[in-house]
Amino acid sequence: MTTAIELLGVCKTYDSGSPVLTDMNFSVGKGEMVALIGASGSGKSTLIRTIAGLLPIDGTKNSTAGQTTPAPQVRIFGTPMQTAGRISSAAGKLRARVGVVFQQFNLVPRLPVLTNVCLGLLGRLPAWRGTLAWFRRSERQQAMAALARVGIAEHALKRGSALSGGQQQRAAIARTLVQGAEILLADEPIASLDPNSARRVMDILAEVNREDGITVVVSLHQIEYALSYCPRTIALRGGRIVYDGPSDALTPAFLSELYGAESAELVPPRLSMNPSCVQRSTVPSRPVAAEPSVWVADTAVAAAAR
Ligand SMILES: Nc1ncnc2c1ncn2[C@@H]1O[C@H](COP(=O)(O)OP(=O)(O)OP(=O)(O)O)[C@@H](O)[C@H]1O
Numbered sequence: 001m002t003t004a005i006e007l008l009g010v011c012k013t014y015d016s017g018s019p020v021l022t023d024m025n026f027s028v029g030k031g032e033m034v035a036l037i038g039a040s041g042s043g044k045s046t047l048i049r050t051i052a053g054l055l056p057i058d059g060t061k062n063s064t065a066g067q068t069t070p071a072p073q074v075r076i077f078g079t080p081m082q083t084a085g086r087i088s089s090a091a092g093k094l095r096a097r098v099g100v101v102f103q104q105f106n107l108v109p110r111l112p113v114l115t116n117v118c119l120g121l122l123g124r125l126p127a128w129r130g131t132l133a134w135f136r137r138s139e140r141q142q143a144m145a146a147l148a149r150v151g152i153a154e155h156a157l158k159r160g161s162a163l164s165g166g167q168q169q170r171a172a173i174a175r176t177l178v179q180g181a182e183i184l185l186a187d188e189p190i191a192s193l194d195p196n197s198a199r200r201v202m203d204i205l206a207e208v209n210r211e212d213g214i215t216v217v218v219s220l221h222q223i224e225y226a227l228s229y230c231p232r233t234i235a236l237r238g239g240r241i242v243y244d245g246p247s248d249a250l251t252p253a254f255l256s257e258l259y260g261a262e263s264a265e266l267v268p269p270r271l272s273m274n275p276s277c278v279q280r281s282t283v284p285s286r287p288v289a290a291e292p293s294v295w296v297a298d299t300a301v302a303a304a305a306r
Pocket residue numbers: 014015016020038039040041042043044045046047188
């Protein structure tokens with residue numbers, strides 16, 4: 001399997017203090033859908049930003065007894081995104097292959113949703129076109145198709161600020177589709193959403209993973225979504241990986257072993273009260289192949305892009 005993301009000995013310390021990430025070593029294969037779980041402050045956002053090349057990692061680890069330790073590195077598709085605290089010269093090109101969806105503030109509020117989605121093309125356009133937000137008809141059509149895929153084509157001409165939280169997240173995913181991202185990093189994309197909107201966003205992430213082979217890493221507060229959507233989970237505690245393996249193995253009892261009292265933050269009460277319950281029962285099941293409305297462009301709305 002091609003490796004999409006690789007971290008070697010990655011540590012991250014902010015100016016102010018102690019390490020937030022410690023000795024991160026893992027890889028994610030192309031086409032995987034991986035959950036990143038952990039209580040608040042465990043380092044999920046920091047990890048996602050370092051993978052995306054938005055935050056520099058720490059420099060070389062101390063070598064002991066004259067032994068040289070390999071330089072800490074983040075690699076994307078085998079090419080260094082950053083090494084020992086230095087963002088690589090290839091980062092610009094690599095970032096174009098990595099889409100990021102944040103918990104909030106994904107859209108420019110005053111711009112139409114369609115323009116927001118077109119902004120995914122910025123890395124590929126001359127600077128003047130990006131500055132003027134001047135997009136060709138074919139590009140707007142591409143953005144419309146992406147909006148149709150995430151089921152919000154009818155909102156294309158509204159301002160970004162007029163969308164609900166869930167719709168904004170879907171527009172942000174559409175923007176990564178237009179960008180042509182091969183890796184999608186989603187940082188708590190459902191943290192502020194009601195259960196139905198959260199499920200819809202997770203459905204779309206699962207669909208682009210399954211249908212387009214986009215590698216998805218999604219950080220989540222609640223284990224039930226990891227269990228329902230992601231075959232693999234990486235669990236963080238205090239900036240360290242405490243588990244990396246099949247999500248199915250993360251029973252409430254095991255989570256309690258990993259996290260102690262912190263597990264209450266990850267496991268909803270109805271799961272923790274019944275450790276033997278079937279894990280997939282708490283979130284409506286993953287989407288089945290038949291959900292064509294998401295994929296088919298609404299021709300009437302597509303006309304708006306012309
Ligand atoms: N810019 C920053 N400067 C200093 N410390 C930071 C900065 N960003 C995050 N931290 C600290 O790093 C630690 C990890 O934060 P991070 O946001 O990565 O965790 P998280 O698991 O994503 O948390 P949450 O689930 O609450 O979003 C926290 O202690 C936080 O206070």
